[in-house]
Amino acid sequence: MAYVIFYEKPGCANNARQKLLLSAAGHELDVRNLLTEPWSGERLRDFFGSAAVSDWFNRAAPKIKSGEIDPSKLDAATAISLMLQDPILIRRPLIEAEGRKAAGFDLALVEEWLGLSDPKTRDTDLETCRRPPAAQRGEQASDSKNRMVTP
Numbered sequence: 001m002a003y004v005i006f007y008e009k010p011g012c013a014n015n016a017r018q019k020l021l022l023s024a025a026g027h028e029l030d031v032r033n034l035l036t037e038p039w040s041g042e043r044l045r046d047f048f049g050s051a052a053v054s055d056w057f058n059r060a061a062p063k064i065k066s067g068e069i070d071p072s073k074l075d076a077a078t079a080i081s082l083m084l085q086d087p088i089l090i091r092r093p094l095i096e097a098e099g100r101k102a103a104g105f106d107l108a109l110v111e112e113w114l115g116l117s118d119p120k121t122r123d124t125d126l127e128t129c130r131r132p133p134a135a136q137r138g139e140q141a142s143d144s145k146n147r148m149v150t151p
Contacts, residue, residue: 001026002114007034007094015093018105025116027097034094035087041080047094047101053079056103061089 004027008015019029048056054071056079063069069082069089083089091103097114110116 001028002097003028003030004114005030005032005096007032007037007092007096009034009088009092012092014105018093021116022110022114025114027114034090034092037087039084039087041077041084044083044090045076045080047096047103049102051103056083056091057089058091061086063089 004022006015006019006022006029008019008031010033019031022029053074053076057064057069057071059065061069063086064071071079074082093103093105095102095105095110100113102109102113107116
């Protein structure tokens, strides 16, 4: 089993489910807060590998959902700069294990890389936020200067 550094947004339900899958497979987790980690551009960039810049982003981030930021129109340097300023933009989790790094929880990739107990019986979408929009929960939407209503 592997020692896995798992960068999460504390309180994220999907990250909780992802950690359970890894733990159930016997992996040792070192859980860290993605939002408060002291990132450098180079260190953060290593998690994205050859993925398209638009795939580096958390699609549920308020600035993405509002259209303020369009990841499909950004180059790598601009994307990293924005993420360093506002870590909620980073696709999560970030995972580091066995000399490799990855962003997001692609079930097939994690199974091939680290192994899981029984991925075929698990929900295959472990990244999409399942919380309804703020308006459907009876909450007011917020801007990035106030509290964030994010998954």
